[in-house]
Amino acid sequence: MSIKKFKFFLNKNQKLIRIDKFLKKLIPNISRNQIQNATYSGNILVNKHLIKKNYKIKPFDIIDAEIHYPIDLDPEYKNIIAENIPLNIIYEDEDILIINKPSGIVVHPGIGHKTGTLIHGIKYYLNNPNLFRSGLIHRIDKDTSGLLIVAKNEQSQKYLLQQFLSKTIQRKYIALVWGNLKKKNGTITGYIGRDPKNRKRMKLFKKYFHKGKYSITHYKVLEKFKYITSIYCYLETGKTHQIRAHFKYLGHPILNDYIYGGNKIKNIEKKQIKFLKNYLKFFNRHALHAISLSFIHPKKGKCNFTCSIPEEWKKLLEKFRKKLL
Template identity: 70%
Template sequence: MFIKKFKFFVEKYQKTIRIDKFLRKSIQNISRNQIQKATTSGKILVNQSIIKKNYKIKPFDIVEAEIFYPPILDSEYKNIIAENIPLNIIYEDEDIIVINKTAGMVVHPGFGNEKGTLIHGIKYHFKNNHQLYRLGLVHRIDKDTTGLLVLAKNEYAQKYLFQQFFSKTIQRKYLALVWGNIQKKEGTISGFIGRDPNNRKRMTLFQRNFSRSRYSVTHYKVLEKFKYLTYVSCNLETGKTHQIRVHFKYLGHPLFNDSTYGGDKIFMKKYLSKKSVSFFKDCLNILKRQALHAVSLSFIHPQNGKCHFTCSIPEDLKTVIQKLRNKFL
């Protein structure tokens, strides 16, 4: 069993509702039973005071919660058939495994992705290890995003890594190519990420905390400018679904060839020459996915202290970057 701690600042626009309803809207994948247990054991505080289960939150309340989560055993994955899928393993020891994920690989099985995922490959790789919890998964990256992913090989390592993700001490650096000319040399994008009400397959950024939205922060630096495109590095303070993709879409600079967020269209096409349009079409044909790569990962190893991993830029992104340098620099 492990504990997750949450803290919420209730906005002035919040309607008065029971604490259990508020927590169910604010915390993903939480049950009524978990909330009831936390309340009766004094683990739900409002304005630093223990409250009763029928407490109704008010604007400007400060809500703190400690939620207990039981361990989810590998039996959850007993129906997954191990598959001999090539994995680019860049490091492995008795506690962790670090993988450079390729484009097109889904991390976790789900609707429409019942086979061929990273977890199917991990189950094959770990077939002689029967002590795994959730097959070691502590974070994910999108299907068409490439780069580093760390998995735990035992329960202790998983809890140890999970706590670092929760406390935001794990450092994750991404490289991204985005449309447009970003003026600032560096900046921070923040807001509440939630489902787009007009398209359930997309996320969007709100400046207010709507139902089931989660606060998110990305710090970015401009690495190179190519007149119509900008190459940036991103450091994640939080790790929400589609975070970097949503944040740059919000700025008006969608990721290059990100079909979900409009990056598969040539930016400012009507102002370009036919030759330039042809050039960008070639680039889109080379890099057939969003231009996003998880290039480095730093954290505290469960046994060995601080560790840092990097991986090379994939060939499709590298080729496009070089074409842009040749044309615009």
């Protein structure tokens, strides 16, 4: 996805007009729908504040716009050498693939992961060099397992990317977090940006800051154990490490999440520490799984796909039910 940034300083003679109409005249190759989606996502700011899509610009306003162009044949992806990597495909037709990604595999190339990624395997399987990022519509983290949508042709890719940008693709997750959540369900909101103390992780800021992206996670408690809670999460926005950063902020990091402190065992009875250490070592991943995807299929209408948690997760829950209830 190509991301371009624009900044406009309005003069004293600026007329009062809707911001989408103003930006459409000045930003090349953009629709009003794209502008409205960017506004809803918090990617268009006026005087460093979030605005509504019907905001009318006025003299001396300063507009910052970050526009995501969905189709761009990025050379970094176009030149990837296809690799015969097994894919766990749970659904396929002429337009899409639904893949259940295992924990431990990186979705796309990056520093330290130039080969062996899911993208390499998808490119081999589809054998379509014209697809942006080999048809990938969205991503999940290396140690997160679960569902991903892949487009098999350019038409379905454009259709699905537009849904993703419009936030009409619904993604739901299962997670295990440390501690006992006080509420049975809740909503976490705030601005996500890079943690100034650790560039590898994101941080939730409750107050607006210029590099932060507004984020919303809804959660529901599924099962409580001693020291650990199983939860269900629904993402209203999809920012980098969103669930991980949100629950770190609450003081309930994802189980076994090394980056966000979920690998540390704290405030636990001595007799339980050995048990937990043994099983967390056996688990060897962070406890986050993309369990459900709902979207509009390019030809078949509304679709919903689910996949159960992996076997090692099921075994961990069985042990928790025996030892930690």
